[in-house]
Amino acid sequence: MLGYEAMMPSGIAWLGEDEWSMTLAISDINYVAAAEDQQTSIVDRWARFINSYGAGTRLQETIMNRVLDDADVSQLVQKPLRGDQFDFYRSDFNRIVRDKLAAASGNTVTEKYLTVTVQEPDLEKAEATLTRIFHEAEAGLQAMDGCKVRRLNRAERLEGFSHILRPHELFVFNEDEFEPNRKLSTADFVAPWEIDAKDKNGPLIFRNGSGDTYHTVLWMRDYPVWLSDRLISELTEIKCDLTISLHLEPLEQVEGMTLVQRQIAELEMQKITEQKRATKQGIDPEMIPAAVKDNLKEAQDLRDELRSSNQKLFSTVMVLGVSATSREKLEQNVKRVMTVIRKQSCTAEVATYMQLDGLTTELPIGRRRIPMRRTLTTAGAAIIVPFTTQELFVPGGNWYGVNAQSSNALVADRTSTTNGNGFILGTSGSGKSQSGKMEITNVLLSRPDDDIIVIDPEHEYEPLIEAFGGEVIRIHAGSEQRVNPMDIELNVTTSEDDPINAKCEFVLTMLEALVGGKAGLTPEQRSVADRSTLTLYRKYAAEGGAMPTLVELREALAQSGEDAGRELARMLEIYTIGSLGGFSNRTNVNPRNRLVSWDISKLGNELRTFGMMVILDQIWNRVARNRAEGRRTWLYIDEFHLLFSNKYSADYFRGLYKRARKWGLIPTGITQNIEELLANQDARLMLANCDFLLLLGQNATDADSLCELLHFSDEQRRFFTNVQPGHGLMRSGNAVIPMDGRIPTDSALYKLFSTSFGEK
Structure with missing residues (x-):
């Protein structure tokens, strides 16, 4: 039922005889929110990618939609209580997360895989062939908006099986424990305890220790002539456990052309037969069934298309596996799936008498057990593009709110991107200070070994700093605090x-x-x-x-x-x-406190350059000391544009953003004056080269400038123009996600963050 004979530690599976497969995890890209010309480019690149595979190699695209329990997601995001003076704020943060997820979140995780099957006589040759294919896929998909490709090892492939076959069981396979003790096979870690397949129409019932799972396999019987690229994206928007597997077997062009010519010949014979029947009945010979004419015309058009292009024919089969914890829920989920399929003018059926074979075909192993096939051209296969709405959920990262498109939790880790440099940009009242303070709070409550430094030119961070036991250092001529x-x-x-x-x-x-x-x-x-x-x-x-x-x-x-x-x-x-x-x-202050705010709100023009030099020197000493001790430093500079009116500060921060990664520093510039920031060439370069960006509400002029600099589409632009406070667009690494970072106004953290007049 699992479809393989053996699986190697490298992740290569032997399917029997001379067939071997590997599975690649591919990251999502924001196809749905991309501009139309960008979508066209993605489909074109995907077509070229699948067209590059020749006969003897099979592809399987697998899109796995899993619904996580609200409690599970909350547990991954929430802050564990530590028994210290900050538990009050941890509890408030946890309440915000619970309420936000309960109100809107779909809590769905969509994973995308590409399984490649080759024919080779032995493991050594299969390993060489599949490694070459992996590197080619990595290079080819990287060109599609930075799509990341990762080759799965044995444990990772088995975990994917476990999500389908043991959805509520803890995955316990451990490579270190498995190899020395070979009393069990890999199948024992993923196969259900029992499969009930008595009903010819399904559902299959997976019996496991945590309860029963009901599972039905559908197969796509027919596609319309003009297939929409929305099929996969609309299916993955359904909140249910759903696995979509599309198998593609490329045919050589000569073989494909022969197949089409044979089909045309059969249709022409059918047309002649219908004409003879019409003549005998005294009917005009041209009065034959429209389906015969349409099928013949379609086949002739396909022949002409193959002759005039480098497209191939693919023998395909698509299956959809739907799961639920009860028969009633399964029936509801199947109805929702069938509704979406009909909306896209496709036809699907339950795989009657073939539920087990359909399950094997569904699993990301590369086996096609059901015999039904549908022939598609390269263009037809490519339009079933697997990319949908990008999600960002990095366990251990910082909470930024929810995805404004899917309402799933939005969690990013700036320490895992190429560089942690960032900016938070938004007009006055757009929520930029709240966003920065929320990230500071995340770091304070979750990363005890990290330090935070704030440069505060507007005297608005002091409540937050004092609440968390930090040090506020006021720098001006008459200050009693000395540096x-x-x-x-x-x-x-x-x-x-x-x-x-x-x-x-x-x-x-x-x-x-x-x-x-x-x-x-x-x-x-x-x-x-x-x-x-x-x-x-x-x-x-x-x-x-x-x-x-x-x-x-x-x-x-x-x-x-x-x-x-x-x-x-x-x-x-x-x-x-x-x-x-x-x-x-x-110095009579403590610049080594874990949380330090440099308040420069009263620093006059006479001492501004000198004062900033002293502060920046102190900050860099702190960064260097933390680096030597293995501690990370987070630096937040509010009203960042003001620093670029001073040549020394501008030069300093340009160099700091270049050196930050090697010194364990994560700098964040925060400003509402986008126009002034973009007028500085150094600032534009810093902005273009940072890996983290929060774009909150922008005016039309600034939005146009940012789209031109950062290459955002019109569709993405609408997420940071004419939006409510707390809404915007977040970029972290290659991920670009519309965000909703609002928090309840009755929360303790909101009161701590708010800078609105009358809310203090």
Whole structure:
């Protein structure tokens, strides 16, 4: 019944005689939400892909729709209570997730597989052939919007069988335990305890320890001449356990043409027979059944199409397996499936007397046990495109809400993409701050080994920071909180250079910003400043004691005995013992707290560049220290566009986004001023090259600019224009998902996040 004789650890299955198969998991792409020309391109590429396979190779497309229990999904997303002071917020978060899923979610997981069957005399040759085919498929499908291809090993293939045959059982196959103890076969881990197949029309009843599963196999009897590309997508929108398997066996063009010519000859003979019968009855010979004429015309058109193109003929069979926990639910699910099939002008039937053979044909193993076949051209086979609505559910990731199209949970892991760099963009009131704070909360409650840093120019993160025991550092001239710009980490490498040399270079840059003016420091001033700074740090490294400060640097410059040094000392007076001396003392805050917010809301223009330099230096020291300790750092920069009005900050963040991945840093820029951000070429490059993007409500002009830069379709554009707060479009890696990130206004987290006037 399972359709294979043996399965190797590599995932290659021996089907008997000279047939071998492997299964590839293929990621979904957002075909439904793509523009029409992009959909055409996807179908064309898929046609070329399946057309590349020749006779002797069979393909099986399998789309597996599984419904997860609300409790199961909630369990995967929710935060376990830890018995600490934050359990109040974990409980509130868990309530939000439960209510959101219960209200809307379909909780369906759709998995797509491609099983390839080849004919080879032995395992060694089969392994070589299938490996080559895998690499070709990987390259060919990557061109379709970055579709990912992964080859399944034995455990992964068996787990797919288990989802169909033991849907509510825990999959227990373990490769390490199986190999040493071969008392069982692989089939024992996936086959039902018993299959009741007494009824010729089904359903099959899979009896397992957790209860019975009722399963009916349908087969697609006929397709219309003009088949729609919506067949698979509408079937997968049904909330039920459903497996769709389409088998494709390519015929060589000569063989295909011979088959068509034979069909035409048979239809012409049938036409002649009907004409003779009409003549005998005194009827016009042309008055023959329309079906005969239509079939002959269709066959002749097919012959002409094969002659004028490189299309092939495919011998195909499609089966659909529908499951439920009771007969009543199964009948309802079958009716819903048949309704969709009829809506697409197709015809399906129950596989009478062939339920077991239909089940084998359904399983992603590459066997076609039912004898019925339907011939399709490459174009006809390709239009049954397996791609539908993209989902994103990465276990262990952060919760962002639900998919606005399917209402399934939306969970992404920025640590698993090529780079974690990101942006959250939206007009005022679109929910961007709430989205950023929700992600911060996710990290705080789920990733105890990660640190979070926030740059807050609008003084709006303090409630969140204080609620989670973080440190708010207010940076401005009159602040009692002090940060020493001369702080150095001697035991942490912040660059490829020696820590002291790297810090001396930073001090020179800082002095340029403070007192250099438009012309910058003179060579003499740079020389004496570098020498004085180097002396201070070498003394500190050798003797220890208190960290050097700007006051001590000014004193060293004054005592250098050089005019350039004394001049620099006079220029630094206002920043050390004068009215702008807020950065002249030793640090009296805790920048090493797990959660730190740098509040720059009162940082005036006079000290803005210098203050940002100090903050960014502190942040990079923290990132370098965390990297050495194996800790990840999340950095959130609100009102990101403001930083690009300052050349130093702009240059710094351009470099930071390039270096972030190697240093375990995940930076996120948050802004409502999209136009100003897009006007900066560096910011545009950063935006185009980040792997995470939240586009919340945008005005029409900004939406057009973003679509042009990021290549979003008109269909995708509508998800971030004229939408409610909390709605938008999320891109994570290659996945582009419409999102609904709203949370209830009566929740504790909403009150903590809200910046709306009157809601505090």
